[in-house]
Amino acid sequence: MYIMILMQLLNQKLNHTKKHWHFLYKHRRRSTNASTKQIVVGQVLTVIISVIAGLWLDNVKYSLVAFAGALILLPGIVNLCGSLAGALGAKINHLIEENPKRNTTRILIGSTTHALIISLLTGLLVGIVGGVIGELYFEADLFMMVKLMLLTMLLVGVVIYPIVAALVLIFRGLKMNPDNLVGPAQSSLVDLLSVVMIALAIEILA
Amino acid sequence: MKQSMAKLHNHLREQPAWFVVLSIASVSSLSLIGGIGIESVSEQLIPLMPLIVSMPSLNTMVSDYATIIAAHAGDPNERPRSRKELARAISISIMVNISGVLALSTLIAWHRGYDFTGIFLLKFIIFTIGAVVGSVSFMFFLTYFLDKVFEKRNLNPDDLLIPVVTTLSDVLMLGAVAGAAVWLF
Numbered sequence: 001m002y003i004m005i006l007m008q009l010l011n012q013k014l015n016h017t018k019k020h021w022h023f024l025y026k027h028r029r030r031s032t033n034a035s036t037k038q039i040v041v042g043q044v045l046t047v048i049i050s051v052i053a054g055l056w057l058d059n060v061k062y063s064l065v066a067f068a069g070a071l072i073l074l075p076g077i078v079n080l081c082g083s084l085a086g087a088l089g090a091k092i093n094h095l096i097e098e099n100p101k102r103n104t105t106r107i108l109i110g111s112t113t114h115a116l117i118i119s120l121l122t123g124l125l126v127g128i129v130g131g132v133i134g135e136l137y138f139e140a141d142l143f144m145m146v147k148l149m150l151l152t153m154l155l156v157g158v159v160i161y162p163i164v165a166a167l168v169l170i171f172r173g174l175k176m177n178p179d180n181l182v183g184p185a186q187s188s189l190v191d192l193l194s195v196v197m198i199a200l201a202i203e204i205l206a
Numbered sequence: 207m208k209q210s211m212a213k214l215h216n217h218l219r220e221q222p223a224w225f226v227v228l229s230i231a232s233v234s235s236l237s238l239i240g241g242i243g244i245e246s247v248s249e250q251l252i253p254l255m256p257l258i259v260s261m262p263s264l265n266t267m268v269s270d271y272a273t274i275i276a277a278h279a280g281d282p283n284e285r286p287r288s289r290k291e292l293a294r295a296i297s298i299s300i301m302v303n304i305s306g307v308l309a310l311s312t313l314i315a316w317h318r319g320y321d322f323t324g325i326f327l328l329k330f331i332i333f334t335i336g337a338v339v340g341s342v343s344f345m346f347f348l349t350y351f352l353d354k355v356f357e358k359r360n361l362n363p364d365d366l367l368i369p370v371v372t373t374l375s376d377v378l379m380l381g382a383v384a385g386a387a388v389w390l391f
Contacts, residue, residue, distance in 0.1 A: 071248055
């Protein structure tokens, strides 16, 4: 009798362990597949938008080369706008999450204005660093480079920050996590907008 | 969990504005190194239309992978288990990416009248595959190395790893494009 009970218990335990490992195996397979799928989908989107940015870069390459120092600033603009737009998306999402009773419009306007001010201040510093390098090694004009940096940061910011804010609201409305989705979307959009806006800024300054 | 997140956000908000501006500007100023490379070789780079078309996507792609690798390395529970899974996931994605970039940039350049030669196409394919695979592999080893260093010195990799590797990936990729424009094509 005792042996029978013991055998039953052992059998139950074994079944439970088997189920556990089966569940774990399936879960791990699913999570790996999901991450592969997510990475591939995000990257396909990035490649398409970034190649369009490349096409635009090819269109405006002569004006970029003609403006001494513009190519030095381009990676700085992409880097700055990318990090600030990413931070803005996360900030808006977390502020809405933490303060559900607070007016969403106020959060959006406050965060976007804050991001725009920070982007102009950081743009000024990066513009000065780039301008000094340009003036010393590439016969560029320091003040023109600072002006180009500030104008481009303003133009990119005015377009990309409201887009990021809208994307956060759209993803939240669709019950998706904006922290996972805004990043890939904004990084490729920043690429495209930076190239378009730096060319526009060169035309305005010329 | 929610409380600790709220604490973290409060802490982040308490950072003075000058600190935020200065730290963001310093990291972004480092990426100007890649810009110096591109500006220095602009004369050689301009005629290479497929390389110019593919440049933003190569840069963004490597930067994205650097962020993904660093984000996974930064999670202490995931480190030993997920490294192989991450490498497998990324390798599949890289193949899709490289094929996409090569196909789209070649097609666009050809459509815009770029005169392709067999040897140029071969060099372009070798460069794209080599630059992406080389940069991502380097990012893997760098992240692994930095993760160990930060762990030994009791520093939180979450705070430092992503800004360091994304900035380095920018410099690395733009440096590779500038180097290829001078020595390969």
